[in-house]
Amino acid sequence: MSNDSLFAGIRFDRKRFGADIARFQKKDVSTSLAKIQSVIEDEEINETIEAVSSKKRKRKKTSSAVDGFSVFRSSTSKSKEKVQAGDDDESIQLKKEKNKQLERDAIFRKSRNIHVSGYNVPSPLQSFDELKTSYKCPSYLLRNLAELGFREPTPIQQQAIPILLQDRECFACAPTGSGKTLAFVCPMLMKLKAHSKGGVRAIIICHSRELSGQTYRECKKFAKGEKFRIKLMTKHLLEGSDFSKFPCDILISTPFRLRLATQRKKLDLSRVEYLVLDESDKLFEPGMFKQIDAIIKACTNPSIIRSLFSATLPDFIEDKARELMHDAVRVIVGRKNMASETIKQKLVFTGSEEGKLIAIRQSFAESLNPPVLVFVQSKERAKELCGELAFDNIRVDVIHSDLSQEERENAVDNFRACKTWVLIATDVVARGMDFKGINCVINYDFPDSASAYIHRIGRSGRAGRSGEAITFYTEEDIPFLKNVANLMASSGCEVPSWLTELQKKKWRKHRPKRDSISTKPDRPKRYSISTKPDGVAEKEVEETPGPKEILSQLNPTESQKKKSQKKKWRKNRPKRDSISTKPDL
Ligand SMILES: Nc1ncnc2c1ncn2[C@@H]1O[C@H](COP(=O)(O)OP(=O)(O)OP(=O)(O)O)[C@@H](O)[C@H]1O
Numbered sequence: 001m002s003n004d005s006l007f008a009g010i011r012f013d014r015k016r017f018g019a020d021i022a023r024f025q026k027k028d029v030s031t032s033l034a035k036i037q038s039v040i041e042d043e044e045i046n047e048t049i050e051a052v053s054s055k056k057r058k059r060k061k062t063s064s065a066v067d068g069f070s071v072f073r074s075s076t077s078k079s080k081e082k083v084q085a086g087d088d089d090e091s092i093q094l095k096k097e098k099n100k101q102l103e104r105d106a107i108f109r110k111s112r113n114i115h116v117s118g119y120n121v122p123s124p125l126q127s128f129d130e131l132k133t134s135y136k137c138p139s140y141l142l143r144n145l146a147e148l149g150f151r152e153p154t155p156i157q158q159q160a161i162p163i164l165l166q167d168r169e170c171f172a173c174a175p176t177g178s179g180k181t182l183a184f185v186c187p188m189l190m191k192l193k194a195h196s197k198g199g200v201r202a203i204i205i206c207h208s209r210e211l212s213g214q215t216y217r218e219c220k221k222f223a224k225g226e227k228f229r230i231k232l233m234t235k236h237l238l239e240g241s242d243f244s245k246f247p248c249d250i251l252i253s254t255p256f257r258l259r260l261a262t263q264r265k266k267l268d269l270s271r272v273e274y275l276v277l278d279e280s281d282k283l284f285e286p287g288m289f290k291q292i293d294a295i296i297k298a299c300t301n302p303s304i305i306r307s308l309f310s311a312t313l314p315d316f317i318e319d320k321a322r323e324l325m326h327d328a329v330r331v332i333v334g335r336k337n338m339a340s341e342t343i344k345q346k347l348v349f350t351g352s353e354e355g356k357l358i359a360i361r362q363s364f365a366e367s368l369n370p371p372v373l374v375f376v377q378s379k380e381r382a383k384e385l386c387g388e389l390a391f392d393n394i395r396v397d398v399i400h401s402d403l404s405q406e407e408r409e410n411a412v413d414n415f416r417a418c419k420t421w422v423l424i425a426t427d428v429v430a431r432g433m434d435f436k437g438i439n440c441v442i443n444y445d446f447p448d449s450a451s452a453y454i455h456r457i458g459r460s461g462r463a464g465r466s467g468e469a470i471t472f473y474t475e476e477d478i479p480f481l482k483n484v485a486n487l488m489a490s491s492g493c494e495v496p497s498w499l500t501e502l503q504k505k506k507w508r509k510h511r512p513k514r515d516s517i518s519t520k521p522d523r524p525k526r527y528s529i530s531t532k533p534d535g536v537a538e539k540e541v542e543e544t545p546g547p548k549e550i551l552s553q554l555n556p557t558e559s560q561k562k563k564s565q566k567k568k569w570r571k572n573r574p575k576r577d578s579i580s581t582k583p584d585l
Contacts, residue, residue: 154174156183173309188276199246230250400426
C-alpha cells in the first residue's frame with residue numbers, strides 16, 4: 001500500500017497548525033541544506049580519490065582518510081581547533097603550518113595528477129635536489145641521475161619516493177613508461193646505506209627473466225660509484241651458489257627462481273628489509289601466485305617495507321595489498337588502468353587473417369619506421385609471421401618462450417641496437433620492457449584483456465615521448481572492440497561514434513583459434529569420419545588432390561587453356577561490398 005492511499009481522506013487544518021508548519025519548514029530547509037552540503041563534500045572527496053567503479057568502493061573510500069579530504073576538513077574546522085583546551089600558541093601555530101603544507105601538497109598533487117589515500121601521506125618531492133636537502137641523498141646517486149639525463153622526478157617518483165623513504169608501505173599504479181623503476185630503486189639505495197654482511201637485504205621480483213635482467217642493469221646504473229652487492233638470480237647463480245653465505249644488498253629475481261633458491265638451496269629471506277613486487281598484478285595471477293605467496297611468507301622481518309607497482313591495478317590486487325600491508329599508502333597517477341596519453345592509438349579492420357597479412361605488408365611497404373614491435377597471441381603464430389615477413393627483405397626477428405635464454409637475450413639486444421627493425425613477440429615482452437624509441441606497436445592479434453592492451457601498447461610512448469599503436473581486428477574480435485574503444489577514449493584518443501555505441505562484452509582471455517599466418521593456400525581440409533555421436537574422430541581422410549589433378553594443374557589441357565584466355569572486357573561491374581571502414585555488425 002502506498003503512502004498516498006494510507007493518508008487518503010485525512011484533511012489537515014493548515015490554519016490551526018500554521019505556527020507548527022512554519023517551525024517544521026524552517027527545520028526542513030536547514031536539514032536539506034546540510035544534506036546538500038554533505039553530498040557536495042562527498043562528491044569532492046570522491047573526485048579527489050579518483051573515480052572508482054563500484055558504489056560500495058566509493059563509500060569505503062570516503063570513510064578512509066584521504067589526503068585531499070583531510071586538507072579541506074582541517075581548514076574548515078580551524079575555529080574548533082583553536083578553542084581546544086590546553087592548546088598553547090605554539091601548537092596552534094604548528095597546526096596552522098601543517099594545514100598550510102597539506103593544502104600546498106594537495107594543490108601540487110592536483111597539478112601533477114597524483115591521487116593518494118592513506119593516513120599522513122608524505123609531501124611529494126618537487127625536485128631531485130629536495131632529496132639532498134630533506135633526505136640527505138648521497139651525492140653518487142644525484143650524480144648518476146644527472147648523468148642519465150633525469151632532470152626532474154616524474155609524478156610517480158615525486159610521490160612514491162618520499163613515501164618509501166619514510167618507511168611507509170605503498171601500492172602504486174602509474175602509466176607505462178612513467179619511471180616506476182626509479183620510484184622503488186631510489187629509496188632502496190638511499191636506505192641501504194651500509195653494505196650487507198650476510199643475508200639478502202632487499203628483493204625486487206619481476207615476472208619475466210627479460211624484465212629481471214633489465215631491472216638489474218638499471219639498478220647498477222643508479223648505484224654506479226657505490227659498492228652495493230646487486231645480484232641477478234640467473235640459472236648459473238641458482239645452481240652454483242652457496243646460499244648459506246650470501247651477502248647481497250639487492251637481489252632481483254623471477255618468482256620461480258627465488259622460490260627454488262629458498263626451497264632447495266635454503267636461501268634465508270628473514271633479514272629482507274625491502275620487498276618490491278613489480279608488475280604486481282601479473283605476479284598475483286594463478287601461475288605465479290603460489291610462489292609469491294611462499295616468498296612473502298619467507299620474508300619474516302617484522303619491520304619489512306613492501307611495495308607493489310604496476311600500470312594496471314585491478315580491484316582484487318588492491319584488496320590483496322590491503323590484506324598484506326599495514327598502513328599502506330595508495331598512489332594513483334592519472335586514472336587507474338589507463339593507457340598512456342602519449343600514444344596515438346588506431347584500430348584497423350582487416351576482415352580476416354589473410355587481410356592482416358596484407359595490411360601489415362602494405363603498411364611496411366608504404367612506410368616502415370623502425371623499430372616496430374608486433375604482438376601475436378602464440379609462439380606458433382610468432383614463428384609463422386616471422387617466416388612470412390622475412391621474405392619481404394625486412395630485418396625481422398622473433399621472441400617467444402620456446403627460445404633458449406641466449407636466443408631471447410640476443411633478440412632483445414639486436415632490437416635495442418636497431419639491428420632488427422621489426423620484432424615479433426608474444427606477451428613475454430609485453431610488460432615492463434623499456435625498448436627506447438619504439439615508434440610503433442602493432443597488435444597483429446587482438447590482445448586478450450584490457451591489461452594486455454595497456455601494457456603492449458605501452459612499449460611505445462615512454463618517458464613522455466610520443467608513440468603509435470595500431471590494433472588489427474577481425475570479425476572474431478568485434479565483440480571486444482568496445483573495450484579497446486573505451487581505453488582509447490579514456491586516454492584522450494578520438495574514437496568514432498559508432499564504436500562507442502557498440503555493446504561491451506567481458507574481455508578476458510580472448511584467444512580465438514585463428515587461421516595460420518600464410519600466403520600459401522590453405523592446407524588440405526580434413527574431414528573426420530566418425531561413428532561416435534560426440535564426433536570424436538576415428539579416422540581422418542585428407543582431401544588432397546590426386547596425381548591426375550596435380551598434373552592437369554601443371555600441364556593444362558587445351559580446353560583449360562582456352563578458359564583462361566583473355567576475355568572480352570565489357571561492362572564488368574560485379575556487385576562489390578560497400579565502401580566502409582566499419583565491419584558489418
Ligand atoms: N625522471 C626521469 N627523467 C627522465 N627519464 C626518466 C625518468 N625516470 C625514468 N625515466 C626513463 O623513462 C623510461 C621508462 O621508465 P620505466 O621503465 O621505469 O617505466 P615504467 O613506469 O616502469 O614502465 P612499465 O609500466 O612499462 O614497466 C626509462 O627509459 C627511464 O630511463
